Amino acid sequence: MKKDLLPFTRSEIEKIIKNYPTPFHIYNEKKIRETAKKLYKSFSWATGFKNYYAVKALPNPYILKILKEEGMGTDCSSLPELTLSEKAGIKGENIMLTSNDTPAKEFQCALKMGAIINLDDITHIEFLEKNAGLPQFLCFRYNPGPLREGNCIIGSPKEAKYGLTKKQLFTAYRIAKKKGVRRFGLHTMLVSNEMDPGALISTAEMLFDLVVEIYKKIGIRIEFVDLGGGYGIPYRPDQAHLNLDCVSAGIKKAYETKIIKNKLAPLRIVMECGRLITGPSGYLVTTAIHEKNIYKNYIGVDACMADLMRPALYGAYHHVTVLGKEFAPKTHKYDVVGSLCENNDKFAIDRKLPKIQPGDTLVIHDTGAHGHAMGFNYNGKLRSAELLLRPDKTVSLIRRAETTQDYFATLDFFNL
Numbered sequence: 001m002k003k004d005l006l007p008f009t010r011s012e013i014e015k016i017i018k019n020y021p022t023p024f025h026i027y028n029e030k031k032i033r034e035t036a037k038k039l040y041k042s043f044s045w046a047t048g049f050k051n052y053y054a055v056k057a058l059p060n061p062y063i064l065k066i067l068k069e070e071g072m073g074t075d076c077s078s079l080p081e082l083t084l085s086e087k088a089g090i091k092g093e094n095i096m097l098t099s100n101d102t103p104a105k106e107f108q109c110a111l112k113m114g115a116i117i118n119l120d121d122i123t124h125i126e127f128l129e130k131n132a133g134l135p136q137f138l139c140f141r142y143n144p145g146p147l148r149e150g151n152c153i154i155g156s157p158k159e160a161k162y163g164l165t166k167k168q169l170f171t172a173y174r175i176a177k178k179k180g181v182r183r184f185g186l187h188t189m190l191v192s193n194e195m196d197p198g199a200l201i202s203t204a205e206m207l208f209d210l211v212v213e214i215y216k217k218i219g220i221r222i223e224f225v226d227l228g229g230g231y232g233i234p235y236r237p238d239q240a241h242l243n244l245d246c247v248s249a250g251i252k253k254a255y256e257t258k259i260i261k262n263k264l265a266p267l268r269i270v271m272e273c274g275r276l277i278t279g280p281s282g283y284l285v286t287t288a289i290h291e292k293n294i295y296k297n298y299i300g301v302d303a304c305m306a307d308l309m310r311p312a313l314y315g316a317y318h319h320v321t322v323l324g325k326e327f328a329p330k331t332h333k334y335d336v337v338g339s340l341c342e343n344n345d346k347f348a349i350d351r352k353l354p355k356i357q358p359g360d361t362l363v364i365h366d367t368g369a370h371g372h373a374m375g376f377n378y379n380g381k382l383r384s385a386e387l388l389l390r391p392d393k394t395v396s397l398i399r400r401a402e403t404t405q406d407y408f409a410t411l412d413f414f415n416l
């Protein structure tokens with residue numbers, strides 16, 4: 001099956017495993033760069049187009065540095081993510097803070113760095129002014145509520161805690177303008193892992209309409225619209241890729257009829273895609289250590305949901321390839337499980353796979369976004385290493401695996 005094709009051969013990965021024991025995530029630099037270039041090419045008509053990569057998807061400075069070289073900025077939601085961006089050499093307005101329930105310290109840090117601050121609530125204008133001061137440039141996050149549907153991962157906008165209502169949005173721009181803010185952005189984020197170009201185009205149309213309305217009612221010329229992230233990837237082998245050229249063509253048409261016609265160009269288009277950029281370029285490599293046959297057949301691997309939470313959290317499908325058996329007939333049905341004391345610690349349920357022997361290497365696909373990043377230490381599980389497969393096929397360790405010492409690092413046994 002095409003989805004089983006890997007960026008490394010069996011002997012290559014076996015050599016890597018000799019140096020870096022499983023489990024680990026490995027990221028394919030070549031494909032990350034190609035994907036970034038593809039996105040930028042699709043939107044080459046949009047002057048000043050930029051993707052602020054959502055750091056939360058894969059918060060590793062080596063990855064951020066690659067994305068910087070491909071022309072991206074970062075979208076951050078916490079102080080450590082701001083710091084990571086800076087460490088990766090990303091500066092000033094190439095960094096955006098899209099945070100909610102934001103602590104004062106985050107605002108202070110973002111302001112000091114000259115990052116673009118994207119406010120999640122109308123009360124945050126005053127909070128920001130009091131705790132950090134107001135910048136020249138402010139962006140607001142819009143929540144259309146019942147006007148839009150959202151999608152199944154992110155839920156309905158009217159149930160979402162994010163953003164300002166339409167009425168608040170207009171008031172917020174008015175207040176900010178009065179307080180001396182000079183430059184403005186407009187943001188929204190309504191979908192997650194969306195595969196339908198129509199839904200993504202509708203979001204752009206909605207924001208373009210707002211840009212026109214804000215200009216007409218308040219006299220503010222919005223500098224950029226931020227379409228958010230949530231552009232989807234095909235996790236399942238039978239799914240097609242999101243057609244970016246189609247999304248881009250739809251957005252271009254809306255830009256022409258709404259923005260250019262109303263003489264509001266240039267209006268920059270930016271987005272905050274995480275998953276789209278790195279998701280398909282990551283693999284969780286793990287070893288089968290046990291086979292257990294009770295009421296169902298289980299393959300126990302040395303990774304667990306602390307390494308990849310998406311199947312347990314969302315029931316998400318992640319394709320599994322048994323290394324060296326890519327084209328073997330899928331004659332067996334297994335649950336592929338980790339060792340956590342939670343019965344949802346399963347990477348695959350009732351999955352048809354070739355016969356697996358303990359010692360086989362399993363490769364779990366599409367872990368380059370919201371994979372390692374979601375790791376946690378419940379059950380005393382330690383987070384795995386992260387490796388980078390360079391275009392010349394050499395491998396760099398870009399984050400070592402956690403050790404028991406790391407787990408104990410926040411404990412003080414002296415007063416015990």
Ligand SMILES: *Cc1c(COP(=O)(O)O)cnc(C)c1O
Nearest residue numbers: 054098229230231272273274275
């Ligand atoms: C999670 C998130 C993103 C990135 O989502 P992807 O699905 O990785 O593209 C972008 N912006 C905001 C505000 C987010 O919360």
